[in-house]
Amino acid sequence: MISYRELRTLSLDFRRISSNLLNSDDDNADVNMIRFKKFIDETPFISQLLHNAMDGVDYDFKKCFLIEDSGWHSIEIPADEKLHIKAQYDYMTFIVESDKCSVTGQAMRFPHSSNKWADIIQSFISNAFKPLIDYINDAISKEIILLEEEQKQTPSMVQNIGSVYGSAVQGTTITSTNVTNVNDNEKLLEMLGQAINALASIDAPEDIKADLQDDIEVVSEQIASPTPKKSRLNKALAGIKKFAAEFGMKVAVSTAVGTVTGFDWYKLIQAIETFVDKIK
Amino acid sequence: MSVEFSFTIQGDSEGYVTFLCPFCGSEFKLRADEYQNDDKPFEDLFCPYCGLTKSKDNFYSKEVIEKVETIAYNYMVEQLNDAFGKMKKSFNKPHSIIKMDFKPLKKVNVKELKDKDTIETAFECGCCNRHVKVLYCAGASKVFCPYCGVDI
Numbered sequence: 001m002i003s004y005r006e007l008r009t010l011s012l013d014f015r016r017i018s019s020n021l022l023n024s025d026d027d028n029a030d031v032n033m034i035r036f037k038k039f040i041d042e043t044p045f046i047s048q049l050l051h052n053a054m055d056g057v058d059y060d061f062k063k064c065f066l067i068e069d070s071g072w073h074s075i076e077i078p079a080d081e082k083l084h085i086k087a088q089y090d091y092m093t094f095i096v097e098s099d100k101c102s103v104t105g106q107a108m109r110f111p112h113s114s115n116k117w118a119d120i121i122q123s124f125i126s127n128a129f130k131p132l133i134d135y136i137n138d139a140i141s142k143e144i145i146l147l148e149e150e151q152k153q154t155p156s157m158v159q160n161i162g163s164v165y166g167s168a169v170q171g172t173t174i175t176s177t178n179v180t181n182v183n184d185n186e187k188l189l190e191m192l193g194q195a196i197n198a199l200a201s202i203d204a205p206e207d208i209k210a211d212l213q214d215d216i217e218v219v220s221e222q223i224a225s226p227t228p229k230k231s232r233l234n235k236a237l238a239g240i241k242k243f244a245a246e247f248g249m250k251v252a253v254s255t256a257v258g259t260v261t262g263f264d265w266y267k268l269i270q271a272i273e274t275f276v277d278k279i280k
Numbered sequence: 281m282s283v284e285f286s287f288t289i290q291g292d293s294e295g296y297v298t299f300l301c302p303f304c305g306s307e308f309k310l311r312a313d314e315y316q317n318d319d320k321p322f323e324d325l326f327c328p329y330c331g332l333t334k335s336k337d338n339f340y341s342k343e344v345i346e347k348v349e350t351i352a353y354n355y356m357v358e359q360l361n362d363a364f365g366k367m368k369k370s371f372n373k374p375h376s377i378i379k380m381d382f383k384p385l386k387k388v389n390v391k392e393l394k395d396k397d398t399i400e401t402a403f404e405c406g407c408c409n410r411h412v413k414v415l416y417c418a419g420a421s422k423v424f425c426p427y428c429g430v431d432i
């Protein structure tokens with residue numbers, strides 16, 4: 001029987017290899033399909049699952065995948081799930097084992113709306129084989145849940161070992177406390193300057209931006225001061241944190257025209273927190 | 281041509297922002313500070329529901345894509361208006377034979393993005409300690425960590 005640990009690893013491996021297949025383009029679709037097929041055939045848990053579903057089922061996959069006509073190919077999904085599983089498995093075997101067939105060649109024969117190779121191939125693989133992927137994925141998840149429930153019933157010996165290990169690790173991190181130096185403060189002041197610049201391009205209400213600017217200025221003053229006040233810093237820090245939680249999402253989106261970037265408010269908050277911690 | 285645009289998305293009250301799975305179309309939320317933590321960079325995201333993975337650019341929500349398109353459109357409008365405005369001036373000099381008329385294109389309003397608080401449950405990954413908010417029915421299915429892909 002497969003162990004809980006092995007099953008979790010299998011789940012991750014299967015999802016990775018399925019995603020690779022679903023994300024295929026013209027260059028790698030055939031390789032990805034061969035790897036996927038090999039994986040499900042050679043992993044005992046999955047091949048057993050498929051055998052259980054398909055053994056004794058007599059069904060021609062060309063009734064589900066209408067690929068014989070000279071016109072467009074099409075898919076007619078049978079109501080019985082077992083027939084559908086078998087049809088998908090056999091169609092995949094047909095593509096992988098045939099010398100004349102490629103994934104791209106098949107994809108082109110199904111109606112498509114995009115003119116990009118990757119889109120045509122990905123929508124074909126998703127339409128034709130995603131139900132098989134979902135079937136296997138769900139079966140693995142269900143088995144994990146079953147094993148978890150069995151484990152809950154055994155006493156928590158393992159947990160004790162876990163927590164001892166945890167505190168040992170914590171012990172080592174505590175010893176490495178940071179030491180203040182002038183350099184750090186200069187860097188922080190520089191970041192605060194950048195924050196004020198970044199403010200101008202943020203699309204947030206003006207009064208909120210004004211409050212944030214006040215907070216940043218308070219922090220700058222305190223850092224430059226020979227006797228920084230912890231209470232004033234904490235108050236300003238709370239304001240900056242509130243802003244970051246609400247407006248600080250930096251989005252990096254690639255578009256046809258360019259990319260989107262922003263200022264890292266979280267790095268700034270961390271740096272201020274480190275400074276506040278060092279004040280006695 | 282490459283132009284940089286910058287905009288922000290307001291997270292929910294706990295700083296979570298909505299994403300959309302390209303495979304199963306389900307929405308989930310990630311903490312903005314963890315998503316953009318430069319100390320723990322990542323290329324791919326896993327869907328917490330179906331567990332499939334793709335590069336992170338494929339997980340933006342409809343609203344974000346719409347907003348990016350609007351900003352890009354407005355940029356284009358600005359460029360065109362500018363170019364045609366200049367052309368009109370040079371065509372319409374006092375002794376010019378050809379006259380040109382041109383009405384500037386209108387820009388589209390850019391919506392502010394704000395995530396509402398919803399009824400999702402927050403999970404912490406035991407492996408990387410990062411968080412995800414999902415719609416969850418206890419015992420019905422597994423939840424996968426969007427960053428490292430393991431089941432939570």
Ligand SMILES: [Zn+2]
Pocket residue numbers: 301302303304305306327328329330331332
């Ligand atoms: Zn999904």
Ligand SMILES: [Zn+2]
Pocket residue numbers: 405406407408409410425426427428429430
């Ligand atoms: Zn994780």
